[in-house]
Amino acid sequence: MSTQVEPEPGSAGSTGPDAAPVPGAAPEPKPAGGPPSAGPGIGRMGALGMPVEAARDIRSSTRRLLQRLRGDRVGLLAVVLLALASVSMTVLGPWLLGRATDVVFRGLREGGASGIDFAALRRVLLAVLALYLAASTLQYLQSYLLAGIVQRTMYRLRADVEAKLNRLPLRYVDRQPRGDLLSRVSNDIDNISQSLQQTLSQLLTSLLSLIGTIVMMVVISPLLAMVAIISIPISLWMMRTVTRRSKVRFIQQWGHTGRLNSLVEESFTGHAIVKAFGRQREVEERFRRTNEELYRASFGAQLISGIIQPLMMLLGNLNFVVIAVVGGIRVAAGSLSLGDVQAFIQYSRQFSQPLTHVASMANVLQSGIASAERVFELLDAEEQSPEADPVTAPAPRGRVEFDHVSFSYDASRPLIDDLSLVAEPGQTVAIVGPTGAGKTTLVNLLMRFYELDGGRITLDGRDIAELPRAELRSQMGMVLQDTWLFGGTIGENIAYGNPGATDEQVREAATATFVDRFVHSLPAGYDTPIDDEDGVVSAGEKQLLTIARAFLANPSILILDEATSSVDTRTEVLIQRAMAALRSSRTSFVIAHRLSTIRDADVILVMDAGRIVEQGHHEDLLAAGGAYATLYNAQFAAAAAEVA
């Protein structure tokens, strides 16, 4: 923040590197990573939850935020020019008014009461009025343009975050509290937009009028100007002292907002559990604590940043008295006109006002910067490996090979270790094994949700790491244990994997997967709006919908991970039949607990602790009397014992 407002005294036009969006005026943009302190991108420590590193980050966040405004270079230039014009006019106003006072005063001195030259006065005043009118118009235009620039910048920032989300590795997203991520995109960006909208225009105007005022004061009386200018370093020092303290609070405030958001998000998502386990009181207690922390941080930020204005006021008045004294002496000595003193006094007010403004704006802006920091943190997160170049591939046949694959979510615990398997085109590969054996992980790797630690996976002989992800995935149809529906109609949800599908095709897929049946009982049929959380469709129906989705996508490789676990068994039997047809022409990977459902598979892989312990046909494996036989018998015995 220290570089926020550091206009070098007297040097008009230079407003400190980071203060106003001078980039528009300065044609060559500084390269983003120029100074060593900027260091965005690679190698930034840790996850979003990490405590924010101090001033350096703030400074580079400020720079980056302002750089983002540059997208509208022409607009910014126009804003600066408009501001310059309107400020010069506003600055000239008091000087002209001073001339008016002089006219009055001269008239009084020279000819008594009737000596005032009203014609001259009218001329001067009309000029002032015209000036003010023009200044206001220009200022409106400037704010109008700036609103566009700010909003477009925010639009781009949100779009960048969205794009970023799509490039983040799942490994990263899985570990982030959802609420905090959301808070960054909504609360923080909203805060940035508000603070920019509020401050930018005024910051610019204030800084320019500060400079203009100084110039005018120097013109009128260099001596008096000296007095006024002395207060600049003092006020800068005060500003710095205050903002340094408020900065910490603002960072805390937005950090706590994110944490509160996470807590709220989690409690609302797990709402039923919270209630049924009688945990409202504890959850509320946790909320109360985070809320209290947020309160303390926002109170601190508000208090400290609120102090700046009275302090500046004190300085302004001090300034005034000194000017009045010195001015009075000069007038008495006859070296200065009374009008000049009056103008000067008005200037000295006009001088401390923008200073006060800059100070309080700096604080609002700081709140925005604290938020920007959090958004940039997200934008700087390490991305998944870059996409390979698209290749013109021959029609996929669907041969999948895992070649000495090893992988772990957590380096200290190898999960999949030196695993090799081959699925020939058209084969159905079933993967069985106890929960936690790494079956779903295989799916994650095949879909390239996670990157391998060792070995390689090939599709029709090509390493999938060398394929663009989109190309790889568009050949796969996946149905997961955890269903997911987006807010839209049932029809749209089915067509998710094949946006070009006709209504007929949607209906066909729905009929094949027994979705059609229950859709008919819904009030608006396929146009019934649903989302992931409301109770319109049950868990089993959701699974059916996701199966229909994969069905319609018509992929060359099908992945079913416990796809029917919440579907009742009668429906499941029917789906199995439909799926058998679907599977016949493509390579399929099926994960299922119910061994009876996969007995027809071409290959059954029995996994345990991240390794394949057995593989073969159902009969062979049974005959071998190994792990599969044990599993199967245990299941069959258990089931038989219950049913019998």
Add this chain to the structure above:
Amino acid sequence: MLIRLLRQHLGRYRRLLVVLLALQLVQSVASLYLPTLNADIIDRGVVTGETSTIWRLGGVMLLVTLVQVGFSIGAVYVGSRAAMGFGRDVRSALFHRVTAFSAREVALFGAPSLITRITNDVQQVQLLVAMTCTMAIAAPITVVGGVVMALRQDAGLSWLLAVSLPVLAGSLGLVVSRMLPKFRLMQERIDNINRVLREQITGMRVVRAFVREPQEVARFDAVNQDLTRTSLSAGRLMAFMFPIVLLVINASSVAVIWFGAGRISRGEMTVGSLVAFLSYFTLILIAVMMGTFVAIMAPRAAVCAERIQQVLDTPTSVLVPHEPVAALRERGSVELRDVGFGYPGAESPVLAGITLRSLPGQTTAIIGSTGSGKTTLVNLVARLVDATTGAVLVGGVDVRELDPEVLWQRIGLVPQKPYLFSGTVATNLRYGKPDATDEELWAALEVAQARDFVAAMPGGLDAEVAQGGSNVSGGQRQRLAIARALVRRPEVYLFDDSFSALDLATDARLRAALAPHTRDATVLVVAQRVSTIAGADQILVLEDGVPVGLGSHEDLLVTCPTYVEIVDSQASTREAA
């Protein structure tokens, strides 16, 4: 709405606000005194060249300034306390209200919107209150005081005030009233952004699997553009405000000098008075501008307050009785008397005519096709929703008359979506019984067939669990959720399709281990597999929300064709093996 929200939640800070008012009063009076001193310095010092007078009056002026600054800082302190305290209290009230909601009300608003309301919307109102407390509250005082002082300086020019003030207020009012609908739209659009993003984050795997990133980007872009458009038109309206204020102030000062000169020429006014009058005039108009600052915030805050109030005003459909029954009449029995449940406005009820009684030690299973109302039935017993007809009794007491705390203490629910909270295995297991010992936890894990994998996790009980339990597999999640319910040792177990992600062997072992554990408890099991429930004391067969069979496995094989169909569907797959 805004007023109501403020009255309700600022009331606590009444005393603070009185202090604030007093501080602001002194501060404003001090600041109003300054122009008079200023005029004196000019008239009696600068004009006459009396340096000593300037020094003397300057000293007084500094003193007054010190007082003003001191009181201003005091006002900032008190004002921030009240404003931020207000924000905290509203958030807390909102959270409390939502926690009391039933699933129905949560679905009504949607979780994303509730989240926006509790953070972003409160933020906006809080900002308004803060601005009011630190800036705008002084404005009326300054205006009134300024008018009085200006009149004292020269009553003859005061008509100028009567012109410029209404002009200013009128034009600002016009702008503000046009901004209001824009801000309402804006908050809704922030909701939309939140909703889309939340979906994309939760559904990231599916989005990527179907290579729908471009479409998702487009979907986000649509809501992003909507928000940008609305913010832009609000911002452009806002652009009117300051130029208008400045123009009125500046034009007025020109008028003051023009008419003032006339009065001076007639000897009715001194130059010092003119300057002082000008100062007061500016002071008044700046006060109005401060008010404008707040006026800029007000429309958005008003909309936010409305959205907050909406949540606060929504009664939970699961009401706590006025005189709750604090004890069960009998140990954990569950009885449903001709129970029905339907969503308001829906054509057919989700459940109808369910009558059922289950005693401790008994297991009642519920089976039926997807969407037949099984989960709803479980939610009725846990009182996550209330029956629309009939009555649900737990321990012989209608759940609607029971203290919910008492009810929930007796119940161990394992929901269909086994949601885990971020934390550790232990914090999740202790969710229903915070004082459970490690031994109890391990015992529950043992029964839930989760001991082995928890022991293998780094840290064991202290192993980390991510939000929603996303870092453990579906089957592990289910078993942890079962263990979580077991730790409570409840009188009523509700298993809502809790074994679906388990392989059959684990399922069988789990049920075998569970049996002694639930000997004294009433158990309700929703399941898809006949093998899971065949041993139950009674089985309720549901078809489209209506009971089509109730009895033991053997009875139903004879009496209930639907049940036979279900059994056949599962037997056929096995026989084919």
